[in-house]
Amino acid sequence: xxxxxxxxxxxxxxxxxxxxxxxxxxxxxxxxxxxxxxxxxxxxxxxxxxxxxxxxxxxxxxxxxxxxxxxxxxxxxxxxxxxxxxxxxxxxxxxxxxxxxxxxxxxxxxxxxxxxxxxxxxxxxxxxxxxxxxxxxxxxxxxxxxxxxxxxxxxxxxxxxxxxxxxxxxxxxxxxxxxxxxxxxxxxxxxxxxxxxxxxxxxxxxxxxxxxxxxxxxxxxxxxxxxxxxxxxxxxxxxxxxxxxxxxxxxxxxxxxx
Numbered sequence: 001x002x003x004x005x006x007x008x009x010x011x012x013x014x015x016x017x018x019x020x021x022x023x024x025x026x027x028x029x030x031x032x033x034x035x036x037x038x039x040x041x042x043x044x045x046x047x048x049x050x051x052x053x054x055x056x057x058x059x060x061x062x063x064x065x066x067x068x069x070x071x072x073x074x075x076x077x078x079x080x081x082x083x084x085x086x087x088x089x090x091x092x093x094x095x096x097x098x099x100x101x102x103x104x105x106x107x108x109x110x111x112x113x114x115x116x117x118x119x120x121x122x123x124x125x126x127x128x129x130x131x132x133x134x135x136x137x138x139x140x141x142x143x144x145x146x147x148x149x150x151x152x153x154x155x156x157x158x159x160x161x162x163x164x165x166x167x168x169x170x171x172x173x174x175x176x177x178x179x180x181x182x183x184x185x186x187x188x189x190x191x192x193x194x195x196x197x198x199x200x201x202x203x204x205x206x207x208x209x210x211x212x213x214x215x216x217x218x219x220x221x222x223x224x225x226x227x228x229x230x231x232x233x234x235x236x237x238x239x240x241x242x243x244x245x246x247x248x249x250x251x252x253x254x255x256x257x258x
Contacts, residue, residue, distance in 0.1 A: 037096075050142060106160060129158070130225040133154070140217075
């Protein structure tokens with residue numbers, strides 16, 4: 001098992017305030033508003049439901065769906081007004097502690113470099129737009145679905161797409177069983193992409209997160225958004241500006257693992 005634990009941050013010259021804020025916001029929502037679980041009225045009301053987005057209505061009663069050959073009731077609750085705001089609120093919801101931890105780990109590791117390169121406000125825009133477009137892509141697969149779509153996966157995927165384009169050779173430190181190894185970002189993110197393909201093979205006709213399910217189309221949409229934005233950024237500014245801090249850290253080879 002390969003678990004990223006840090007990357008080479010020698011080029012950073014300032015704290016990644018937006019990255020830290022997104023991590024804190026996601027944790028606070030999961031603990032304080034979701035109650036560390038997704039089966040409550042806040043989660044049901046603020047997740048993005050394809051049927052609600054397409055028709056502009058707020059479903060309040062449970063909806064019966066076919067899942068795994070059985071009929072399952074999907075609860076609903078009152079959401080924000082207009083209901084389209086769930087495309088944003090759903091980005092801060094998670095289905096489980098593992099779901100939250102995985103997304104926040106990747107955001108913590110890869111977000112600071114992208115925020116430093118783009119700047120604080122453009123990074124916020126990339127994160128939110130990538131997340132929304134990822135959800136839209138997932139919804140487009142089954143617009144009539146009543147299954148909720150939730151999670152920061154699309155937004156985090158946009159960060160990873162940007163990282164792959166801008167820093168493919170950056171060293172990423174990962175835990176491989178009991179060993180810490182350093183690999184190029186292209187390899188680590190490539191393995192992540194491969195995992196998404198294998199896990200999502202044959203599931204692209206199913207929209208949303210269901211018990212045991214993942215919205216893989218949201219990952220694809222977010223990743224493509226980040227990669228495209230990074231390609232434009234690379235054309236606009238091919239290399240990071242040199243500065244005294246980056247020269248000093250490069251000289252002593254310092255790296256950060258957190």
